[in-house]
Amino acid sequence: EDQVTQSPEALRLQEGESSSLNCSYTVSGLRGLFWYRQDPGKGPEFLFTLYSAGEEKEKERLKATLTKKESFLHITAPKPEDSATYLCAVLFGYGQNFVFGPGTRLSVLP
Amino acid sequence: EAQVTQNPRYLITVTGKKLTVTCSQNMNHEYMSWYRQDPGLGLRQIYYSMNVEVTDKGDVPEGYKVSRKEKRNFPLILESPSPNQTSLYFCASSNKGGIHYGYTFGSGTRLTVV
Numbered sequence: 001e002d003q004v005t006q007s008p009e010a011l012r013l014q015e016g017e018s019s020s021l022n023c024s025y026t027v028s029g030l031r032g033l034f035w036y037r038q039d040p041g042k043g044p045e046f047l048f049t050l051y052s053a054g055e056e057k058e059k060e061r062l063k064a065t066l067t068k069k070e071s072f073l074h075i076t077a078p079k080p081e082d083s084a085t086y087l088c089a090v091l092f093g094y095g096q097n098f099v100f101g102p103g104t105r106l107s108v109l110p
Numbered sequence: 111e112a113q114v115t116q117n118p119r120y121l122i123t124v125t126g127k128k129l130t131v132t133c134s135q136n137m138n139h140e141y142m143s144w145y146r147q148d149p150g151l152g153l154r155q156i157y158y159s160m161n162v163e164v165t166d167k168g169d170v171p172e173g174y175k176v177s178r179k180e181k182r183n184f185p186l187i188l189e190s191p192s193p194n195q196t197s198l199y200f201c202a203s204s205n206k207g208g209i210h211y212g213y214t215f216g217s218g219t220r221l222t223v224v
Contacts, residue, residue, distance in 0.1 A: 031209070032209055034208070034212055036212065041217075041218075042217060042218070043114075043200050043202070043215025043216050043217055043218055044153070044200070044213075044215050045215070046208075046211065046212025046213065046214070047212075049209060049210060049211075049212060087152070087153065089153075091207075091208070091209070095158070095160070095166055096141060096143065096155075096158040096160060096166070096207055096208075097155070097168070098143070098155050098168075098208075099155075099169070100145075100152045100153040100154070101152060102150065102151070102152040103152060
């Protein structure tokens with residue numbers, strides 16, 4: 001079964017305390033892995049697309065990496081404004097079959 | 111401003127009363143999708159459209175209908191809503207299937223069916 005899981009479910013960090021979020025997937029024919037950020041009461045906001053194992057993307061304090069079975073979102077020296085739910089999704093097969101993970105709820109305390 | 115607009119933001123309805131949630135985008139995007147988001151289950155794709163008059167089922171299409179008669183609009187229709195369709199719904203659009211720049215999501219429609 002095509003599946004996307006994320007861990008941890010929730011993470012609390014002190015401001016400046018770096019950490020990583022994990023996204024594991026089991027799909028055939030991966031065409032892309034995506035990271036989104038979702039703030040309470042809002043729709044998800046696109047962050048990165050990763051296409052193949054070994055690829056890395058960076059944006060401010062965020063860095064996403066991809067292996068054949070999982071992706072990591074590294075957060076370096078986070079700030080309170082980085083608090084949000086981070087979602088990963090995979091696009092696979094033909095058409096627009098997206099599967100989202102359940103998300104990691106990140107809280108960064110000042 | 112480039113955006114995806116959903117209406118209404120909040121809706122409470124009764125079982126069996128047909129309803130439509132509208133979605134419109136002003137970015138000339140070809141691809142549009144509908145998702146529902148439920149606690150513990152995440153975002154699940156209902157339907158998607160790759161162009162005008164081209165639609166296909168996502169993971170959870172039962173009980174929903176869509177149409178794509180114009181490029182900018184992609185309404186979600188619930189012919190006979192049931193309580194298990196109570197959820198937070200998101201419409202999204204993208205260029206080139208969201209591969210390079212992802213999907214742009216609307217602000218959501220919170221639907222309650224009693």
